[in-house]
Amino acid sequence: MEIKETALAGVYEITPRVFGDERGYFYESFNQQAFEQAVGETVQFVQDNHSKSSYGVLRGLHFQTGEFAQAKLVRVTKGEVLDVAVDMRESSPNFGKHVAVRLSAENKKQLYIPRGFAHGFVVLSEEAEFQYKCDNFYAPQADAGVKFDDVALGIDWILPHEDLIISEKDQKLPAMALAENNF
Numbered sequence: 001m002e003i004k005e006t007a008l009a010g011v012y013e014i015t016p017r018v019f020g021d022e023r024g025y026f027y028e029s030f031n032q033q034a035f036e037q038a039v040g041e042t043v044q045f046v047q048d049n050h051s052k053s054s055y056g057v058l059r060g061l062h063f064q065t066g067e068f069a070q071a072k073l074v075r076v077t078k079g080e081v082l083d084v085a086v087d088m089r090e091s092s093p094n095f096g097k098h099v100a101v102r103l104s105a106e107n108k109k110q111l112y113i114p115r116g117f118a119h120g121f122v123v124l125s126e127e128a129e130f131q132y133k134c135d136n137f138y139a140p141q142a143d144a145g146v147k148f149d150d151v152a153l154g155i156d157w158i159l160p161h162e163d164l165i166i167s168e169k170d171q172k173l174p175a176m177a178l179a180e181n182n183f
């Protein structure tokens with residue numbers, strides 16, 4: 001497994017070692033020991049999520065506030081997405097900055113997004129299946145987020161606006177300046 005910190009401190013890009021042979025391939029999609037050694041902290045994941053989306057679906061930018069904040073280890077097992085993490089920690093020198101990485105079933109890349117970050121993705125392929133680990137349980141009462149196209153964030157989502165499919169909930173998310181984050 002190769003793991004490297006992205007330009008956004010705290011967010012890591014992980015590329016697993018893939019063993020291919022005439023049957024197909026094998027790789028360890030998660031190894032607690034290797035992961036913790038690489039990110040330099042203990043992370044206990046407690047919930048696995050799996051979502052399927054069609055081309056143009058944009059989910060995000062979401063986070064859970066305060067004590068319910070979640071660290072996530074995300075990957076794509078079908079298709080391709082542009083995955084985005086935004087630093088929401090007001091004390092961080094990177095507050096409001098983001099990183100965007102293409103994750104796909106093909107490149108098998110994963111992204112580790114610590115607590116204190118907003119997360120979202122847009123589907124670039126016909127369909128995408130998105131699977132991820134969280135280190136804190138779902139807490140709807142702490143569900144929060146920021147608007148994906150807030151100019152203050154300056155995120156290039158690649159697809160034309162008319163191709164995007166966004167839930168009503170996500171369309172109503174506040175701009176960064178108004179987002180409650182408690183981080």
Ligand SMILES: Cc1cn([C@H]2C[C@H](O)[C@@H](COP(=O)(O)OP(=O)(O)O[C@H]3O[C@H](C)C(=O)[C@H](O)[C@H]3O)O2)c(=O)[nH]c1=O
Pocket residue numbers: 049051059060062063119120121137138167
């Ligand atoms: C997140 C979540 C949702 N749900 C239920 C609540 C709704 O009835 C339904 C769909 O939820 P939502 O529309 O919030 O799903 P996404 O838009 O994919 O939300 C996720 O999108 C971005 C990419 C994230 O990083 C978060 O994990 C999460 O916010 O699943 C649960 O039962 N458990 C959960 O952990």
